Amino acid sequence: MEFYRCCRRLQILGSVILLLFIHGAYSFYLPGVAPQDFEKGDELKVKVNKLTSIKTQLPYSYYSLPFCRPKKIVDSTENLGEVLRGDRIENAPYSFKMREAQMCNILGRVTLDAKSAKAFKEKIDDEYRVNMILDNLPLVVPIERIDPGQGSPSVVYQLGYHVGLKGQYEGSKEQKYFMHNHLAFTVRYHRDMQTDAARIVGFEVKPYSVKHEYEGQWSEKTRLTTCDPHTKRLVVSSATPQEVENKKEIIFTYDVDFQESEVKWASRWDAYLLMSDNQIHWFSIVNSLMIVLFLSGMVAMIMLRTLYRDISRYNELETQEEAQEETGWKLVHGDVFRPPTNSDLLCVYVGTGVQCLGMVLVTMIFAMLGFLSPSNRGGLMTAMLLLWVFMGLFAGYASSRLYKMFKGTEWKRIAFRTAFLFPAVVSAIFFVLNALIWGQKSSGAVPFGTMFALIFLWFGISVPLVFVGAYLGFKKPPLDDPVKTNKIPRQIPEQAWYMNPVFSILIGGILPFGAVFIELFFILTSIWLNQFYYIFGFLFLVFVILMVTCAEITIVLCYFQLCSEDYLWWWRSYLTSGSSAVYLFLYAAFYFFTKLQITKLVSAMLYFGYMLIASYAFFVLTGTIGFYACLWFTRLIYSSVKID
Known part of the structure; x- marks a missing residue:
């Protein structure tokens, strides 16, 4: 009871801080500053x-x-x-x-x-x-x-x-x-x-x-x-x-x-x-997006038709009571919802991905409405940091909900790891980079006061909100599996070479990266060549395409995996779309050697350090999208067929 009161107080405190943040965002991040009139001689x-x-x-x-x-x-x-x-x-x-x-x-x-x-x-x-x-x-x-x-x-x-x-x-x-x-x-x-x-x-x-x-x-x-x-x-x-x-x-x-x-x-x-010397080739970008949309539509059509035929065939066999041996994905119905190995870590990464996804979506909406225009220096980064902190509530909720579905009982441990794993890795890299900048006596080194503010945002706001979200998520009843899980795991038959986990995971990341790599060029140019980035509406469209592509390619590969009687889809669904981060980092390296003129070792370490942080966040984000798409897909198809 005492813990419940404590959580309620933290929830109220978080709500108050959120209201203050919204008020501050409204008053501070309006498009531009108020116009100022000057008389002659002022x-x-x-x-x-x-x-x-x-x-x-x-x-x-x-x-x-x-x-x-x-x-x-x-x-x-x-x-x-x-x-x-x-x-x-x-x-x-x-x-x-x-x-x-x-x-x-x-x-x-x-x-x-x-x-x-x-x-x-x-x-x-x-x-x-x-x-x-x-x-x-x-x-x-x-x-x-x-x-x-x-x-x-x-x-x-x-x-x-x-x-x-x-x-x-x-x-x-x-x-x-x-x-x-x-x-x-x-x-x-x-x-x-x-x-x-x-x-x-x-x-x-x-x-x-x-x-x-x-x-x-x-x-x-x-x-x-x-x-x-x-x-x-x-x-x-x-x-x-x-x-x-x-x-x-x-x-x-x-x-x-x-x-x-x-x-x-x-x-x-x-x-x-x-100001960019490189004109944006709108026709080229739109053409690439149309290709990605066309491929996604084709994949969706094929999947829907194939699935409809599979489900009809399975149900007809059940009604006609034909003594035929089951084949395909229905054969592994007794193992498909078996909790994966190292399920706690999967819960943590899924919760962190929800936190990043919420931050990106809300930031893009604010940017499209003009609240984060380039005239507000630092507004975009400030908004992203604050939103990430407050999205800790959803991170804790998502991780604990998945943890309870895996029959877990120690929700505080999951909440603790969710609150600290991803931020600790990013902070460690950031502190090393900041020490390098400080050694060069650059103004880019974060001063002590700002460092204390970042630590306060993490420990004072984000961590309590993660625990509150985890507590609320664990109170909810767990999701019931559409089919029962066998006590003894089924043996997985030998797989074809193209179904090798490493190969299929790396193949799965190509299409999501292809949906964003053109826009990624302009983002990297604005960051590293001191130019403004302002087409947030188009960026939001690209992000929607990315989410759709991640979901569809993961569902397709998960379907092929289940048809091969391999039911270990939990981690592979996360890594399939998350592998696009590998290509993002490789593209960042290509951009470094072809577009930038950086020659100093410290500057190169800064570039690759910050791009490593960006790639890690991209991995968590895209991996979570693919995981939830696959979870929805498997629950849908196994609840659509009749199981003895």
């Missing part, structure tokens, strides 16, 4: 974000390099997802006034020593980019591109500008490093004709490397001869770039230009979502 706050590189995948804070600093560095409040992504949003010394153009503003002067010059050179070698934010819009560099077959050039955008560049100068064969120390900003705005207020709809920059010169001694009133706003000499007229060397003086300057735009505030992210 101050605009420019913020700097992390330095990123697709060659190292290791983010660093902006002020890890000796850039010009404000009098006091103020960190912006960040959500859980932003911290895990390595975002470090801080104030900047730039001063913008709405709709007031500025030219040759001096930001500051820095004299490099050997250490800072080396730091700049390393970042230039690794092609690091500087990221900034204005009114929640990321800074982009416009690049003109001429598409084949089109005469007029199109503009694509790249996130952030390069710290500098490396090359030869004035006929020298020696490679030198040059700093982008002058930034020409363009702020695009949409003006309200009635109120004359404006909203920011674009934030662009063109970086330049200029060796500034001045006369006399340096002071706050020094005028640059290379960039004088009074004479309106443009900085691009200078022919000498700024070299990065020890004891070199670097003067940072910037221009600000304001341009009126017809783009409305609600559509200001449209241009940012088309």
Whole structure:
């Protein structure tokens, strides 16, 4: 009785936390932020974000390099997802006034020593980019591109500008490093004709490397001869770039230009979502999906016709009392529902798969409704973490229900293993990767406070909800098997080579992977090449195709297995569709060697470590879908025939 009261309190606590989460999601993850109107002359706050590189995948804070600093560095409040992504949003010394153009503003002067010059050179070698934010819009560099077959050039955008560049100068064969120390900003705005207020709809920059010169001694009133706003000499007229060397003086300057735009505030992210150099070949993707749908439909038709014929034949033999020996899947009816070996582990993995499935479905629904748009930095990752925690209730329920069907009695043990097995494996890999990132002094290392928050979400919310769900699931009456199980297990005859467990399991994972591998390319590109992913409606369609494909291929192979009088289908049904994770990891390796330019060992370990976590989660997810499809299929067919 006391335990029941405790569970009820935990359930009430979980409900309260869930309501708070829904309220917070509604108020925080709305599409974009509220529009802000600016009058002429209003101050605009420019913020700097992390330095990123697709060659190292290791983010660093902006002020890890000796850039010009404000009098006091103020960190912006960040959500859980932003911290895990390595975002470090801080104030900047730039001063913008709405709709007031500025030219040759001096930001500051820095004299490099050997250490800072080396730091700049390393970042230039690794092609690091500087990221900034204005009114929640990321800074982009416009690049003109001429598409084949089109005469007029199109503009694509790249996130952030390069710290500098490396090359030869004035006929020298020696490679030198040059700093982008002058930034020409363009702020695009949409003006309200009635109120004359404006909203920011674009934030662009063109970086330049200029060796500034001045006369006399340096002071706050020094005028640059290379960039004088009074004479309106443009900085691009200078022919000498700024070299990065020890004891070199670097003067940072910037221009600000304001341009009126017809783009409305609600559509200001449209241009940012088309930053990929690789255009999405919609026809190719839809064509592949149609092929998968066609194959799935054919498989379903064949299975339905074959099953209908089998069931009719078995029932006719029963009614005519023909003394014929039974053949096929009906012959193993006395063993098909015998609990498998290591059934406890199967229950744990099925429960974890239900948890992952619930998280993915709800996240995609939120994303399709616009709650997790790219304008909400870190919103997607935060939502996935919180949803995974609260789906622990369903994980405990599913694992205990299956455990009770296997005639188990120690439900607390199953709940404990469900709450800790999958998270412990993922956490172990994550902690090792985080230690590697911390060793590189990267901003991507999760700080202690965030680590404590993750541990609290796991132990304080997820674990109690798993136990509550397991308790509620174990209270339910067990599912009755449609046929009785024999006391003595039947001997399995020798199987054909194509029914070998390893072969059939690996074959079963090909079709589910084929349903998602095209979309997987764009997902990997958005993650590892710093691009936005936004077609969540199409992703949801692909996920539905994946679920249907997993279910059908598992049912087909399970049917062939039972027809071969092999009744050990429990684990094989899980592994058949779950084997698609093997192909996912192999494709990730192929993508690494063909599309990425990662050369450092630590960066490669990060890539394969995170892809191993993703593949493990994909295995649990697809395996659970296949298992439940097979469980439904076997219960359906054995309840449809008459058994003596």
